[in-house]
Amino acid sequence: MQSMTATASVTLAAPTSRRWRLANIALWALQILLSAAFIFGGVNKLLGLQQEMVDNFARIGLGVWFQYFVGVLELVGGIGLLIPRVCSRAALLLAGVMGGAVLTHLFVLPPLYLASIPGVLGVVFGLVAWARRGGRAA
Numbered sequence: 001m002q003s004m005t006a007t008a009s010v011t012l013a014a015p016t017s018r019r020w021r022l023a024n025i026a027l028w029a030l031q032i033l034l035s036a037a038f039i040f041g042g043v044n045k046l047l048g049l050q051q052e053m054v055d056n057f058a059r060i061g062l063g064v065w066f067q068y069f070v071g072v073l074e075l076v077g078g079i080g081l082l083i084p085r086v087c088s089r090a091a092l093l094l095a096g097v098m099g100g101a102v103l104t105h106l107f108v109l110p111p112l113y114l115a116s117i118p119g120v121l122g123v124v125f126g127l128v129a130w131a132r133r134g135g136r137a138a
Helices: 002-047 051-060 064-080 087-107 112-131
Strands: none
Touching: 002 051, 002 064, 002 087, 002 112, 051 064, 064 087, 087 112
């Protein structure tokens, strides 16, 4: 009788474990894509490769140091998304950067609808941080 109960509990646990593994793989795939995009964006800001981006930072009016600051934050956050121990904190860092981008688009760099892109990314980073909280990045 005991062996039947143990078998039933193992059978019930298997689909949950499989779902967790698939969700974990999907989350890592998302983190890798976001990481690549933000590493590219950070390097772009640090090297000033895109003139439109350089011009937008000039319109913000805080100086070139701010472009470099945002570039470093994006680069560090993008790399951090790939490191299991810090990916939750890296996602929170990038969510904060995206919050700043939303405010910048709303108050400094029109058109206003462009604020939706960093807004959605900020929510995605918040979800990644929540999913990876407490070191659950295995």
